[in-house]
Amino acid sequence: MTAPQTDILEEPKDLGLGSVVGGANEKRLLNRDGTFNPRRTGLPFLSSLSVYHFLLTITWPRFFAIVTGGYLAANTAFALAYLSCGPDALAGTLPTQAAGTFWRAFFFSVETLATIGYGNIAPNTMPAHLVMTAESLCGLFVFALGTGIMFARFSRPTAAIVFSTKAVVAPYRGKTAFMFRVTNGRSNQLVELEAKLLYSRIEGSLRRYDEVRLERSRVTFFPMSWTVVHPIDEKSPMRDVTHEQLVQSDAEFLILLSGTDETFSQQVHARSSYKAEEIVYGEKFVNIYNPMDEHGVVSIDVRKLSDTEPADLNDWGQTSTWHHTGHFAGYAPRKR
Secondary structure (H helix, E strand, O other): OOOOOOOOOOOOOOOOOOOOOOOOOOOOOEOOOOOEOOOOOOOOHHHHOOHHHHHHHOOHHHHHHHHHHHHHHHHHHHHHHHHHOOOOOEEEOOHHHHOOHHHHHHHHHHHHHOOOOOOOEEEOOHHHHHHHHHHHHHHHHHHHHHHHHHHHHHHOOOOOEEEOOOEEEEEEOOEEEEEEEEEEOOOOOEEEEEEEEEEEEEEOOEEEEEEOOOOOOEEEEOOOEEEEEEEEOOOOOOOOOOHHHHHHOOOEEEEEEEEEEOOOOEEEEEEEEEEHHHEEEOEEEOOOEOOOOOOOOOOEOHHHOOOEEEOOOOOHHHOOHHHHHOOOOOOOOOOO
16 A cells, blocks of 8 residues: 655745745845845834834944934924023023024033033023923933944944955856855954855746755855855756846846854844846956965955956866966965
């Protein structure tokens, strides 16, 4: 008696994006800076609002612009509050000496909010004292929260992985391979770096995803650069696929890099993608390594990370891993 056959369902390979997302007329799934184009809508405003997360993740120019704008707006609001308390609310420096009543109230608000207190201007009525008390309390909270957010922004570990602006499909060990290069954009060290490469394209009315096999999906150390290689063999979904077919199928290669920041001992991530228009066939990456200096130190020129040159399609021997990365080529030990 034979055992009943059961259907084995293949695990989805879309990494959570779904097969409907990413139609032919839609934007790319993943921007080059790692942000996603698909959006969530319909969430209640208050439940989706996270001021802390917003202030933590925006760029530094936007952060300083918001802080400066909020600081000026708060002092303006309290200056108007002092003026609303009457002409005798503030005593001390005459309005004519402070460029007018508003500016006297404004600079008194600045001194109060920042607990400077030069003593030239002081509240003179009970309403003014109440406004001053409220402003002092707000100043304590605002500067405490601002200091915490500033510290969190500096201490939050992030990855600054620099991706080559284009990927290549070039000869590689008797066949071809899809390749791109990455390097660390900061002076810190990343260890245990792992790469995942997802090949997505439209087949019929849906988008299909395949996580492709990499020649090396993990490196222990990452002091210089790494050329991520997907060999296009008989098992590869890219086998016999031309550049025109990539364009027609709206292909996009999604990349996820994960590693450990040695400074913070925490895991960091970096994302990016390549569209078909950013993939070059028949070219290879140029040698990125500088000549060894007099101290025997090897270095790379990050400015050449995205530079390519025509690949010799007939010289398959030159397309070994170390040729594409530039490791060792022409760098024999010095004779003593």
